[in-house]
Amino acid sequence: MTKILDGLPASEGIAFGSVRVLDWSIPHVPRRVLAPDQVEGEVERFHEARRDVSEHLNRIRQEAAERLGEMEARIFDPQLLMLEDIEVVDDTVRYITEHHLSAAQAFHWRMLELQQQWRTTANPMVLDRLNDVEDLQVRLLHKLLGLPVPHVWEEEDGGPIIIVGRNLTPSLTIQMDPDRVVGLATDLGTRTSHWAILARSLGIPAVVGLVKASRTVAGAEEAIVDGRIGRLIVDPDPRDRNVYEDRKVRLQGWEEELAQISRLDAITLDGHPVALRANLDLPGEAVKASEHGAEGVGLFRTEFLVVGRRAMPGEAEQYEAYRHLAESFPNQAVVIRTFDLGGDKFPMFLNMPAEENPFLGWRAIRVCLDELDLFRPQLRAILRATAHGDIRILLPLVNDVEEVVRVRELLGEEEAKLKADGIPFSSAYKLGILVETPAAALDAAELARHSDFFSIGTNDLVQYTLAVDRTNAKLADLYNPFHPAVVRQLHQVARVARAAGIEVSVCGEMAANPLGAFLLVGLDIRALSVAWPTLPEVKKVIRSFRAEDARTAARKALAAPTSSDVTHCLVEGLGSAVDLSAFSGRWSLSLPS
Ligand code: PEP
Ligand code: MG
Numbered sequence: 086m087t088k089i090l091d092g093l094p095a096s097e098g099i100a101f102g103s104v105r106v107l108d109w110s111i112p113h114v115p116r117r118v119l120a121p122d123q124v125e126g127e128v129e130r131f132h133e134a135r136r137d138v139s140e141h142l143n144r145i146r147q148e149a150a151e152r153l154g155e156m157e158a159r160i161f162d163p164q165l166l167m168l169e170d171i172e173v174v175d176d177t178v179r180y181i182t183e184h185h186l187s188a189a190q191a192f193h194w195r196m197l198e199l200q201q202q203w204r205t206t207a208n209p210m211v212l213d214r215l216n217d218v219e220d221l222q223v224r225l226l227h228k229l230l231g232l233p234v235p236h237v238w239e240e241e242d243g244g245p246i247i248i249v250g251r252n253l254t255p256s257l258t259i260q261m262d263p264d265r266v267v268g269l270a271t272d273l274g275t276r277t278s279h280w281a282i283l284a285r286s287l288g289i290p291a292v293v294g295l296v297k298a299s300r301t302v303a304g305a306e307e308a309i310v311d312g313r314i315g316r317l318i319v320d321p322d323p324r325d326r327n328v329y330e331d332r333k334v335r336l337q338g339w340e341e342e343l344a345q346i347s348r349l350d351a352i353t354l355d356g357h358p359v360a361l362r363a364n365l366d367l368p369g370e371a372v373k374a375s376e377h378g379a380e381g382v383g384l385f386r387t388e389f390l391v392v393g394r395r396a397m398p399g400e401a402e403q404y405e406a407y408r409h410l411a412e413s414f415p416n417q418a419v420v421i422r423t424f425d426l427g428g429d430k431f432p433m434f435l436n437m438p439a440e441e442n443p444f445l446g447w448r449a450i451r452v453c454l455d456e457l458d459l460f461r462p463q464l465r466a467i468l469r470a471t472a473h474g475d476i477r478i479l480l481p482l483v484n485d486v487e488e489v490v491r492v493r494e495l496l497g498e499e500e501a502k503l504k505a506d507g508i509p510f511s512s513a514y515k516l517g518i519l520v521e522t523p524a525a526a527l528d529a530a531e532l533a534r535h536s537d538f539f540s541i542g543t544n545d546l547v548q549y550t551l552a553v554d555r556t557n558a559k560l561a562d563l564y565n566p567f568h569p570a571v572v573r574q575l576h577q578v579a580r581v582a583r584a585a586g587i588e589v590s591v592c593g594e595m596a597a598n599p600l601g602a603f604l605l606v607g608l609d610i611r612a613l614s615v616a617w618p619t620l621p622e623v624k625k626v627i628r629s630f631r632a633e634d635a636r637t638a639a640r641k642a643l644a645a646p647t648s649s650d651v652t653h654c655l656v657e658g659l660g661s662a663v664d665l666s667a668f669s670g671r672w673s674l675s676l677p678s
Contacts, residue, residue, distance in 0.1 A: 086320065086322075087318060087319070087320055087321055087322045087325060088301060088318070088319040088320060089316060089317075089318050089319075090270075090295045090296075090297075090298050090301065090316070090317040090318075090319070091295075091315060091316050091558065091561060092270070092271075092292045092293055092294035092295035092296070092298070092315045092316070092317070092558045092561075093275070093276065093292065093293050093294040093315045093556065093558050093561065094276070094291075094292060094311075094312050094313060094314060094315035094594075095269075095274065095275070095276045095278070095281040095284065095285070095291040095292060095293040095312065095315075096269070096281060096284040096285040096288075096289060096290050096291035096312045097285070097290060097312045097313060097616050097618040097619055098268075098288065098289075098290030098310075098312045098313070098618055099290060099309065099310070099311055099312065099313070099329055099332060099333045100245070100247060100267035100268030100289075100290045100309065100310040100312070101245065101267070101268075101307070101308075101309055101329070101330075101333065102244065102245035102246045102247040102267045102268055102307075102308060102310075103243075103244060103245070103246050103247065103305055103306070103307060103308070104246070104247050104249050104302045104303075104304055104305060104306045104307075104308045104319065105246045105247070105248055105249070105304060105305075106249055106250065106299060106302060106303075106304045107235075107248050107249065107250030107251075107253070107257075107299070108235050108250075109220075109223055109235060109250060109251075109253075109254070109257060110223065110251075111193075111219065111222050111223055111226060112223075112226050112227060112230055112232055114187075114189050114190050114193045114226060114230070115230075116190065117186075117187040117189075117190065118185050118186070118187075119181070119185040119186070119187060120185075121185070124181060124182055124185060127181050127187060127188050128178055128181050128182065128188070130188050130229065131177060131178065131181065131188035131191070131192065131229070134188065134225055134228040134229050135168050135174070135225065137228055138168060138221065138224045138225050138228060139165060139168045139169075141224070142161060142164060142165055142168075142224075142256060143165065145161065145256050145259055145260065146158050146161040146162075146165070148259060148260070149161065149255075149259045149283070152259070152287075153259075153283070153286045153287070153367075153369050154367070154368065154369035156367055156368055156369060156390065156406065157282075157283065157286055157367055157369055160255045160279045160282065160283065161255060161256065163214065163217060164217045164220065164221060164255075164256070167217065167218065167221060168221065172199065173192075173195060173196075173199070176195045176198075177191045177192045177195045178191075180194060180195060187229075188229050189226055189229040189230050192222075192225060192226070192229070193222065193226060196218055196221070196222050199218065200215055200218060200219075203215055213278055213279055216252055216254055216278070216279075216280075217254065217255075217279075219252075219254070220254035220255075220256055220257070224256075245264075245265065245266075245267040245268075246265060246266055246267065247266075247267060247268040247269070247270060247308050247310055248261075248266055248268070248269050248270070249270045249271070249298050249299055249302050249308075249317070250270075250271055250272070250299050251271065251272045251273060251299045252271050252272065252273040252274050252278075252280075253269060253271055253274065253278075253280040253284075254279075254280055255279045255280045255283055257280070258280040258283045258284055258287070258289075259283055259287075261287065261289060263287050263288055263289050266289060267289065267290070267310075268289065268290045268291070268292075268308075268309075268310030268312070269284055269289055269290070269291040269292070269310065270291070270292045270293075270295055270298050270308075270310055270317040271291075271292075271293050271294075271295060271298065271299070272294075272295050272296055272297055272298055272299050272300075273293070273294070274293035274294065275293055275294065275556055276293065276556075278293065281293060282366055282367065282389060285366060285370075285616075286366075286367055286369060286370060288373070288618065290310050290311070290312030291310070291312055292310055292311070292312060292315045292316060292317055293315075294315070294556075294558035295317055295558070296558065298317055301319065302319055306319050306320050307319075307320060307321065308320070308321070309321050309325070309326070309329050311329070313597075313619075315558070315561065342621070346378055346621045346624060346625070347376060347377060347378030347620075347621070348378070349378070349624065349628065351378075351380070351623075351624045351627045351628070352627070352628060353606065353627060353628070353630060353631055353632040353635070354628070354629070354630060354631045355631040355632055355633055357606070357611065357632040358611070359606060359611050359612065359613060359627050360380050360381070360383075360418070360590070360611065360612040360613070361378070361379065361380055361612075361613055361614075361615070361620060361623060361624055361627070362379055362380055362381045362382055362383030362384075362417075362418065362420070362590070362592075362612065362613070362614040362615075363377070363379035363381075363382055363383060363614065363615065363616070363617040363620060364382075364383060364384040364385075364386070364592055364614050364615060364616050364617070365382055365384070365385050365386070365410070365617065366386050366389040367389055367390075368385075368406040368409050368410055370617060371409065371410055371413035371414070372413070373617050373618075374413075374617040374620070375413055375414065377617050377618065377620040377621060378620050378621065378624060379414070379617060379620055380414075380417055380418075381414045381417030381418040381419055381420075381475070382410055382414060382417075382418070382419045382420055382421075382614075383418070383420050383540065383590055383592045383612065383613070383614020383615075384420055384422055384479070384540065384592040384614050385407075385410060385419065385420065385421045385422060386422055386425065387403070387406075387421060387422060387423065387424055387425075387463065388424045388425050388426050390402075390403065390406060391424065391426065397459060397462075399462065400462040400463075400465050400466045400469075401466075403462065403463060403466035403467075404465075404466040404469045404470060406466075407419075407421055407466055407467055407469075407470035407476065408469070408470045408473050410470075410474075411470050411471075411473035411474030411475075411476055412473055412474065414474065415474060416474075416475065417474075417475060418475050418477055419474055419475060419476050419477065420477045420478075420479050420517075420540065420592075420614070421467050421470075421476060421477070421478060421479065422479040422480075422481055422519065423450070423453055423460070423463055423464075423467075423478065423479070423480055423481065423492075424449075424452065424453055424459065424460070424463060425448070425449045425481040425482070426448070426449070426452050426453075427443060427446060427447050427448030427449060427451070427452050428443055428444050428446075428448045428449070435452075435456070435459075444548065444554065444555075448482055449480075449481035449482035450480050450481055450482050450483055450488050450492075451482070454488065454491060454492075457495070460495070461495065461499060464478075464492075464495055464496055464499050465499050465502075465503065467514075468496065468499055468500060468503060468510045468514070469503065469508060469509070469510055471510045471511040471512075471513070471514045472509040472510050472511055476514050477514060477515040477516075477517060477537070477538065478492075478496075478514060478515070478516045478517070479517050479518070479519055479540055480492055480516070480517070480518045480519065481519045481521065481542070482519065482521060482522065482545070483518040483519065483520075483525055483532065484522055484524040484525055484528075486528075486531055486532060486534075486535050489516070489518060489532065489535040489536060490535060492516065493516065493535075496516070500512060515537035515538055516536065516537050517536050517537050517538035517539060517540060517587075517588075518532060518536050518539060518540075519540050519541070519542040519545075519592075520532075520539050520540070520541045520542065520546065520578050521541070521542030521543075521544070521545035521546045521549070521593075522545070522546065522549050523546070523549055523550050523574065526541075526546065526574040526577060526578050527574075527577070529577060529578045529581040529582070530581050530584075530585075533581050533582060533584075533585035533587060534585070536587060537587060538582075538587050538588040538589070538590070539578060539582050539587060539588070539589040539590070540589075540590045540591070540592050540614070541575060541578055541589065541590070541591045541592070541593065541610075542592060542593050543566050543571070543575075543591060543593025543594065543595040543596070543601075544593040544594055544595075545593070546571060546574065546593065547564055547565070547566045547568070547571055547593070547595075548564065550568070550570050550571055550574065551563065551564065551565070551568055551570070551571070565648045566593070566594075566595040566598075566601060567600070567601075567604075567642075567648045567651040567652050567655070568648045568651075569645060569646065569647065569648065569650075569651060572604070572642055572643060572645075572651055573643065575591075575604075575605070575608055575610070576608050576639075576643055579608045579609055579610050583609065588612055589610055589612070590610065590612030590613060590614055591605050591610055591612075591613055591614070592613075592614035592615075594615075594616075596613040596614065596615050596623070597615040597616060597619040597622075597623055599623075599626045599659065599663045599665060600652065600655040600656065600659065600665070602623055602626050602627060603626070603630060603635050603638065603655055603658065603659050604635070604638070604639055604642060604651075604655055606627065606630075606632055606635045607632070607634075607635030607636045607637075607638050607639030607640075607642075607658070608639050609636070625663075626662075626663050629662040629663055630658075630659060630660075630662050630663075634658055634659075634660075635658065637658060638654050638655050638657070638658025638659070641654040641658070642654040642655060
């Protein structure tokens, strides 16, 4: 019988495959007390195992650098450093020498202690670190106990497989061959987990937050991963299979037509062009985005240069990343969002306080304006990149005009310093804000006087408008971008931007949803930015309707009393131009039956 498990989307795409349950667990560590003359040898064995694991991880890191880029490879640095950390090494050695524990037991105990210390916080960055620690435990303990390290996807030749596990780790993910491992599904994890970042870079569809998927599957069943809506379907019935197969065939067709589609304009049937740009998390994704036909970058999430790192990337490193983007998209907009740290993205080095409500806490522009040592080098690096293209600066989570004014002051100061140092930049850059709180949407007219452009962040706008945590899989059905309160804010912001003569775009996931794109174009929003793998699909959708019909549907949607009425107006307006069946069943398209 079909089992449908809903979690959260973490990496785009649809995958069919045979389930393999990942057994990446900490092995049983037997109790063993050493004789005094064994102590020295055991310490040496620990160091040897540590060196072996370090060499192995360095090879994996090297592979990551070759496959994805140096920036992506840095995700492994904290794990490598942990193997040298005195807190880990010295105390393990002390347990061996003072308590005569075996190396395996001493290391295991020390790791449990550290995990216990860190576990007191719900901070997702720390949870990721715990996950890194667990990965080390699995590797090192297998080595010390003489057990083979499990490797589920190399066990046999054969068809495509979907890995289902409690959680994954960067070192496991990077070793996956996307031709063989076609989908990932985990009980834990978030979109910002380090391994999920790598899955996106590798183009492997992934779903996280499935709670008990690893206990629900037996292994070897057929399954479908839908990384668009965050769903795992185990043993799909013929209907589900057909729906997804159809969609996959279409997506594959588009992949094959990619070169052709990427050259086509994103333009509605009645001739209204839409600037269709890409959302990027890492600079290495620029090539793919360009191949998929992106007309520039609508959102570069710079905080991914920081997450998983032990130290802040310096100005020079950031400059190289921003410049790379500018050079990858000559004569096209490259929108660089300043660090959106906090919420679900915490760097280890900032010592961010544990907060009751991180999404309502010290986040985004609030952090940057308080931590000028972090913010000024970023502004300088972005300014320097303006010499190489149409760089636009985007400020996240702005509520107040004062925040924009303060950033302009800081930019002015940094420009003066660059000038004095003789470092080239262009002062023709634009400074805009992410409209992602109801406060910003309601106060858009005032903010427009101080902004060169607006980008609407519907991912956060929906969460803050509806008071629904975007990372809570349990609330996924309530997280509805077609709620009338959201639609009215979109309308209001678009109207204000038009009146002020500034560009308004949307860079939240809503823009990648066929009904979302239809509604946004109907609200006269003519720039959309979406995750790069969805570009061809969204472009097809845009090319399949008339902007005039979208306007009519948007007008009706604005008068609709409920979310399902909004959806209904849009489905009706879009007509049969786009097959929506594969999107049904979640908020993403609560299709009227
Ligand atoms: C948004 O909030 O819609 C957005 C694009 O930013 P992020 O998803 O990174 O918060
Ligand atoms: Mg946001």
